[in-house]
Amino acid sequence: MSIVGTRVVRVEDGTLITKGGTYVEDLRHEALTGAVHATFVRSPVAHARITSIDTSEALQAPGVVAVYTAADIDLAPGQAGPVAQPWLADGVVRYVGEPVALVLTEQRYQLADAAELVDVDYDPLEAVASIDAALADETLLFPDLGSNVAQVTGGEFDEHAFDDCEVVVTETIVNQRVAPAPLEVRGAALAWGEDDRLTVWLSTQNPQLARTIIALGLGVGEERIRIVTPDVGGGFGAKIGSDPEPVVLGWAARRAGRPVRWTETRSENLTAMTHGRAQQNTVTIGGRRDGTVLAFRLEVVQDAGAYPRTLFLPTLTELMASGVYHFPRVETSSKGVVTNTTPISAYRGAGRPEATAAIERAMDLFAAEIGRDPAEVRRTNFIRPEEFPYQTPTGASYDTGEYAAALDRVLEAGGYHQLRAEQARRREAGEPVALGLGLAAYVEITGGDGGGESGRVDVNPDGSLTAYTGASPHGQGLGTSLMMLLSDQFGIPLERITVRHGDTDEVPTGVGTFGSRSLQLGGSAVRRAAETVIERARALAAEMLEASPDDVVLDTDRGAWHVRGAPSSATVGWADVAARAGDGELSEDVWYDEGTPTFPFGAHLAVVEVDTLTGKVVLRRIVALDDAGPVVNPLAFEGQRHGGLGQGAAQALLEVMSYDSDGNPTTATLADYSFISATELPDFELLHMATPTTRNALGVKGIGEAATIGSTPAVHNAVVDALAHLGVRHLDMPATPLRVWQAINDARKAD
Amino acid sequence: MRVTIEVNGRTVSEEVEDRMLLVHFLREQAGMTATNIGCDTTSCGACTVLLDGESVKSCTVLAAQADGHAVTTLEGLTGPDGDLHPVQRAFREQHGLQCGFCTPGMIMASVSLLAHNPKPTREEVRTGLEGNLCRCTGYHNIVNAVVDASGQEVAQ
Incomplete structure (x- = not known):
């Protein structure tokens, strides 16, 4: 029986549960002997001119090796979309947390003492602390740009788009800024x-990309940079490639003539690592009273933060605007604006959760307006199985999907009709704890970046196997999944297979891990390499067995070659074949770039209880179906879904990175930021369905982000649904007690 | 000042700054790097260790406060012949970890939880681990792992 598709405990765990991982801070490499410690002095104000920086006192502090400012850095500035981004603030600071100076000390505990003595004079400027302030264009972050709008797409709308609609609903929905953390x-x-x-030992999701970024920043050839990725304690999109800091540190290591170590603090992380989401989406949805949607319009405004380095996010939201529905007319536009806040980048889903949140809220708003059940309205508008491959009006080509089946499974497993009856009973009885049911049907895009991935497979002289992947797993368990695929192909047990990744000298080409791409592209690459190696081995085995290559077969139960139809006669094993092979003959290195994007989908049902007297929301259940095609390791697959559900629910219920009107972050420690804990989540109820894609040989789609995408709107919709009988039509996330209470109160007043 | 702490059964005695935190003593002086630092506000629990058998967040204890006491870290849980502690075994079996960064603290907090409550309900596990944050797992399998380690059947 094949090991693929069975539950396999992760190979990665052995060390993690006994000695702990080796993260950057744990490295005791001899090349780092005598390293200085580094910290960045960061701006405490959102927008200001720097009038002076005095480092003299800091330089006198105990253990200080150097203090560097923009005046010292002789590198061309980096680029963030259409604007330059200095390595250290040069004359102007544009967000709280922007690096202004770098301090190097002999010992770690000297860093804070010395950094405090760097005397920076700030002459405050008006802060642009919100999307509205940015669009007003009264204060400009980059006067040379002429506007705070850094990118505009689409927007040529048909003024008659909604003319034939019986009902049109519009709403502006905030998809709040959250910290990847x-x-x-x-x-x-x-x-x-x-x-x-x-x-550079770097906590990154993409060593090869980091190499490119750091080489470019330092103005040296890539051959002079080696990235080594140790264990990485989570990334969630915010560790894609490299941030600017490592470039400054690489420059400083050269200038100071010493190795450098840097680890930021958590409070620093919450303002200086990129944030995610931060969109304001206006939806307009129109259709007939029978539930048929005829037209949908999505206007995206992306808060890009102070340096707009990821303007692909709003366009990805536009691409996925119409979700799982067959709408006759879909129109989108987007604007990316700069604000005096932490720059925005990818966060688990990166543009797709925002699209799903917008359309799934819109579907509920439309259903509420026409007085029909949200499940029924969704079913009316789904793209049907026979319509695939389906070309969306926004340019996506969906591969495969069973959207109605997914929703029906979830409704049945969740006991939807019984729950609706219970909801009605509570409303009838006037009970203060209201029940809310929230649905989301979603489709997302994985491996959507259009790039490929590397994969290399070597049969070693002892018959063991070593694979190299350009993917860069950091908790997903991809290593175990690749080993399972290889074990299945070669008949070699897991204990004799090694998967290596993360060192650019060992794996020179690769793209890395983001966008749920690693199994579909990285797995396909390794599989392709394995197929070539096996075919070469077949020829060698045939010679040894004195048979034609067509007549020898690989018994993957035993990992041995034998003549077809004669399994009990002579066999040759992998060590035998390896011994006969020429140097490198059983090694193959491939670049797999044939896989086009795939489109995982699913449906989620969230059940909440809302105390209408206090506004407190308790998430009671999530019933989730996430279909990403055939599953290699159900253990890792379910783990990815669990994590996604947790983070998705966190956005709906709790998490928001807040700023005051002066651009001061007000949630910049883990004591203030509402990071979700075990007490705020229920046990998850997972349903299984596996619809293969036609777009890679494995048939797999990505699962890393899917459950995040479905769960946020499901939970959000559930909260609004709980309050519908009180006249609440919409409230923005996160559904904190205060917000819920205010929404109830506002609805009462309006009544 | 000189601080002497028994770390995983071994006496470590070092001159340190008065302000040195226990977590740094464990990582730098005792060479036990499993214990991680995830925040600076005692919020995340990644640095949880046992101090005389009770769980503490070692980022909020001075090394000096642990002077003369005994500390157990993740490295000290494994038996002398490499046998896994039931909590370690259950975390692996139940897939209670992904990136592994919260895991040392989460496992130590779970050991402490089970010492106080050997047969916890799922809700009691959730409440008991409220001070330990995980970004990867959504906690579901962590709850499974603690229930499993307690010898109870894992319902799902």
Whole structure:
């Protein structure tokens, strides 16, 4: 029986549960002997001119090796979309947390003492602390740009688009800014070698991309940079490639002539690591009273933060605007604006959760307006199975989907009709704790970046196997999944397979892990390499068995070759084949770039109880079906879904990165930021369905982000649904007690 | 000042700054790097260790306060012949970890939880681990792991 598809406990765990992982901060590499410690002095104000920086006192502090400012840095500035981004603030600061100076000390505990003595004079400017303030264009972050709007797409709308609609509903929905907050903050260790190459141990999702970014920043060839990725304590999109800090640190290591170690603090992380989401979406949905939607319009405004480095986010939201529905007319537009806040980048889903949140709220608003059940309205508008591949009006080509089946399974498993009856009973009885049911049907895009992935497979002389992948797993368990695929192909047990990744000298080409791409692209690459190696081995085995290559078969139960139809006669094993092979003959390195994007989908039902007297929301249940095609390791697959459900629910209920009107972050520690805990989540109820994609040989789609995408609107819709009988039509996330109470109160007043 | 702490059964005695935190003593002086630091506000629990058998967040204890006491970290849980502690075994079996960063603290907090409540309900596990944050697992399998380690059947 094949190991693929069975539940396999992760190979990665052995060390993690006994000695702990080796994260950047844990490295004791000899190249880092004598390293100085580094910290950044960061702006405490959102928008200001720097009138002076006095480092003299700091330089006198115990253990200080160097203090650097923009005046010292002789590198061309980096680029963030259409604007330059200095490595250290140069004359102007544009967000709280922007790096202004770098302090190096002999010992870690000296850092805070010295950093405090760097005297920076700030002459405050008006802060642009919200999307509305940015759009007003009264204060400009980058006067040379002429506007705070850094990017505009679409927007040529048909003024008659909704003419034939019996009902049209519009609403502006805030998809709030959240902090990715991986448990391991950002960190790096850097050392220049005698060969004039810089080695960077970096907590990243993409070592090869980080190499490109750091080489570009330092103005050196990529061959002079080596990235080594140790264990990484979570990324969630915010550790894609490299942030600007490692470039400054690489420069400083050279200037100071010492290896450098850097680990930010959590409070620093919450303002200096990129944030996610931060969109304001206006939906207009129109159709007939029978539930048929005829037209949908989505206007996206993306708060890009102070340096707009990821303007692909709003366009990805536009691409996925119409979700799982066959709408005759879909129109989208987007604006990316700069504000005096922490820059925005990818966060688990990166543009797709925002699209799903917008359309799934819109469907509920439309259903409420025409007085029909939201499940029924969704079913009326689903793209049907026979319509695939389905070309959306916004340009996506969906591969496969069973949207109605997914929803029906969830409704049945959740006991939807019984729950509706219970809701009605409570309303009838006037009970203060209201029941809310929230649905989301979603489709998302994985491996959507259009790039490929590398994969190499070597049969070693002892018959063991080593694979190299350009993917860069950091908790997903991809190593175990790849080992399972290889074990299945070669008949070699897991204990004799090693998967390596993360060192750019060992894996020179690769794209890495983001966008739920790693199994569908990285897995396909390794599989392709394995197929080639096996075919070469077949020829060798045939010679040894004195048979034609067509007549020998690989018995994957035993990992041995034999003549077809004669399994009990002579066999040759992998070590035998390896012994006969020429140098490198059983090694293959491939670049797989044939896989086009895939479109996982699913349906979620959330059940909440809302205390209408206090506004407190308790998430009672999530019933989730996430279909990403065939599953390699159900253990890892379910783990990815669990994590996604937790983070998705967190956005709906609790988490928001807040700023006051002066651009001061007000949730910049883990004591203030409502990071979701075990007490706020229920046990998850998972349903299974596996619809293969036609777009790669494995048939797999990505699962890393799917459950995040479905769960946020499901939970959000559930909260609004609980309050519908009180006249609440919409409230923005997160559904904190205060917000819920205010929504109830506002509805009462309006009544 | 000189601080002497028994770390996983071994006596470690070092001159340290008065302000040194226990977590840094464990990582730098005792060389036990499993214990991680995830925040600076005693919120995340990644640094949880046992101090004389009771769980503490070692980022909020001075090394000096632990002087003369005994500390157990994740590295000290494994038996002398490499046998896994029931909580370690259950975390792996139930997939109670992904990136592994919260895991040392989460496992130590779970050991402490089970010492106080050997047969917790799922709700009691959730409440008991409220001070330990995980970004990867959504906690579902962590709850499973603690229930499993307690010898109770895992319902789902």
